[in-house]
Amino acid sequence: MTTIISAKDVHLSYGNYEALHGVNLNFQEKELTALIGPSGCGKSTFLRCLNRMNDDIENIKITGEIKFEGQNIYSSKMDLVKLRKEVGMVFQQPTPFPFSVYDNVAYGLKIAGVKDKDLIDQRVEESLKQAAIWKETKDNLKRNAQAFSGGQQQRICIARALAVRPKVVLLDEPTSALDPISSSEIEETLMELKHQYTFIMVTHNLQQAGRISDQTAFLMNGDLIEAGPTEEMFIAPEKQITSDYLNGRFG
Amino acid sequence: MHEIFLDELKKLNTQFMEMGVFVNDQIDQATRAFVDHDKKTAQSMVDNEEKIPTESIDIQKKALKLMALQQPVATDFRVVISILKATTDLERIGENAMSIALETIRVKGNPRIPEVEEIISNMTHNVRHMLIQILTAYVQDDEKMAREVASRDGVIDHDYVRARKLIVDGIEDDPSRAVASSSYFVVTRLLERIGDHIVNLASWVVYKTTGELEELTNPSETKTI
Ligand SMILES: Nc1ncnc2c1ncn2[C@@H]1O[C@H](COP(=O)(O)OP(=O)(O)O)[C@@H](O)[C@H]1O
Ligand SMILES: [Mg+2]
Numbered sequence A: 001m002t003t004i005i006s007a008k009d010v011h012l013s014y015g016n017y018e019a020l021h022g023v024n025l026n027f028q029e030k031e032l033t034a035l036i037g038p039s040g041c042g043k044s045t046f047l048r049c050l051n052r053m054n055d056d057i058e059n060i061k062i063t064g065e066i067k068f069e070g071q072n073i074y075s076s077k078m079d080l081v082k083l084r085k086e087v088g089m090v091f092q093q094p095t096p097f098p099f100s101v102y103d104n105v106a107y108g109l110k111i112a113g114v115k116d117k118d119l120i121d122q123r124v125e126e127s128l129k130q131a132a133i134w135k136e137t138k139d140n141l142k143r144n145a146q147a148f149s150g151g152q153q154q155r156i157c158i159a160r161a162l163a164v165r166p167k168v169v170l171l172d173e174p175t176s177a178l179d180p181i182s183s184s185e186i187e188e189t190l191m192e193l194k195h196q197y198t199f200i201m202v203t204h205n206l207q208q209a210g211r212i213s214d215q216t217a218f219l220m221n222g223d224l225i226e227a228g229p230t231e232e233m234f235i236a237p238e239k240q241i242t243s244d245y246l247n248g249r250f251g
Numbered sequence B: 001m002h003e004i005f006l007d008e009l010k011k012l013n014t015q016f017m018e019m020g021v022f023v024n025d026q027i028d029q030a031t032r033a034f035v036d037h038d039k040k041t042a043q044s045m046v047d048n049e050e051k052i053p054t055e056s057i058d059i060q061k062k063a064l065k066l067m068a069l070q071q072p073v074a075t076d077f078r079v080v081i082s083i084l085k086a087t088t089d090l091e092r093i094g095e096n097a098m099s100i101a102l103e104t105i106r107v108k109g110n111p112r113i114p115e116v117e118e119i120i121s122n123m124t125h126n127v128r129h130m131l132i133q134i135l136t137a138y139v140q141d142d143e144k145m146a147r148e149v150a151s152r153d154g155v156i157d158h159d160y161v162r163a164r165k166l167i168v169d170g171i172e173d174d175p176s177r178a179v180a181s182s183s184y185f186v187v188t189r190l191l192e193r194i195g196d197h198i199v200n201l202a203s204w205v206v207y208k209t210t211g212e213l214e215e216l217t218n219p220s221e222t223k224t225i
Helices: A043-049 A080-086 A101-111 A117-130 A150-163 A180-193 A206-212 A230-235 A240-246 B002-036 B039-047 B051-070 B074-106 B114-140 B143-151 B153-173 B175-210
Strands: A003-014 A017-028 A032-036 A060-068 A087-090 A168-172 A198-202 A215-220 A223-229
Touching: A003 A043, A003 A198, A017 A043, A017 A198, A017 A215, A032 A043, A032 A206, A043 A168, A043 A198, A080 A087, A087 A150, A101 A117, A101 A150, A117 A150, A150 A168, A150 A180, A180 A198, A180 A206, A206 A230, A215 A230, A215 A240, A223 A230, A223 A240, A230 A240, A230 B074, A240 B074, B002 B039, B002 B051, B002 B074, B002 B114, B002 B175, B039 B074, B051 B074, B074 B175, B114 B143, B114 B153, B114 B175, B143 B153, B143 B175, B153 B175
Parallel strands: A017 A223, A032 A198, A032 A215, A087 A168, A168 A198
Antiparallel strands: A003 A017, A003 A060, A215 A223
16 A cells, blocks of 8 residues: 555644644555545645645634645645645535536646646546446537536546646545436446546545445544544444544534 | 433443343243252243243334334444343243243152252353343443353353263163153253354444454363254
């Protein structure tokens, strides 16, 4: 197992409000990690630190160290465009751009300066296939992505994230806006893709975390309470509070 | 929602304890009836032979329903799984007690071997004490006590081996004892099996409290036919 991202003593404050109080967590390559915890505990905040999505927020202060493939991502030498290419993101609400499926998926490649039409075509097809949405879109590539169903839009967004061949994909509650069937289809897709990519996923669906993640990390009030192999976390966590949370005693 | 779970669990634990106490009483009745050649008591036990299996099914159904509807994980998961498994072991102990009752009915007025009956009463005393203690360890989540109880299975095994030897010697001394002796064989063997199920119960207590699945065999375990 190779650590691809490591977070060490990460503190984050929004103005005077400290939302993360020193989080230490490693992510292994080609594993799916689930970040769980009550609303407002800092899951999204932490996730967004991992590709510096928080950078533009006013009065934000981040200390500690986050390394991606051994390189400190907050160092001034870090190439942000490259970081975001390698560490992509999928959000809770499907957010396709208001243009065609093809242009949505090709978007990241074009930003990255890829001009080769054949390469782009090939990547679009591959990515849509990986996201298991090729069948529904192959005859409609010119159709507006927003005209698809919620579940299909989310897959198009996953395809868009995969098109630039990231190493890590961050997902913030990717299925919470979807119906159970679409969610379970997305879960299946992630299960298949996790042999090729590293996923870090915030989810409030604990059963989902149990079903598809390799590692589970439990956060509460800005602290990492416990993290470990999902099986251990769901059968014999070290802390009673973890068990209580997993069983819906609070949260 | 978790209120409901805790409430149901509490009821389930109570029902499990009650079943345990009843099973323990059955061991006592059965061995007493055996030694006293009290076929009437044995027969009344056999007439009620459905009671323990019915109770066991009821507990298991409730536990399965909790699993399906409340989907417990972590500590709660282990509690429900261990009650499911422990109930089966309790049921087996009940079956063994029932077999002792059946043996009592089957046996004819034969010459007896007092030393073996002494051992049977000793084994009965020990397994009943172990059973009560393991039930206590179960409700109190007392891993240490569970391990301690399991380790005492060695004493049961030792008595069993001693009884076998006495029985064999007895038959050699007086071959007419052979028929009665077969019952002694059966009953001591059943008591020894009860000890093994108590060890299983102990391992469910360990699983429930730690998440570790271990076989708590004692080092002096005598493998028997
Ligand atoms: N941009 C922001 N400015 C100020 N406070 C924020 C901001 N984003 C989140 N917070 C606060 O930080 C805490 C953690 O939020 P968040 O990471 O969104 O939690 P989660 O994803 O676990 O629900 C919350 O108390 C939230 O109100
Ligand atoms: Mg969030």
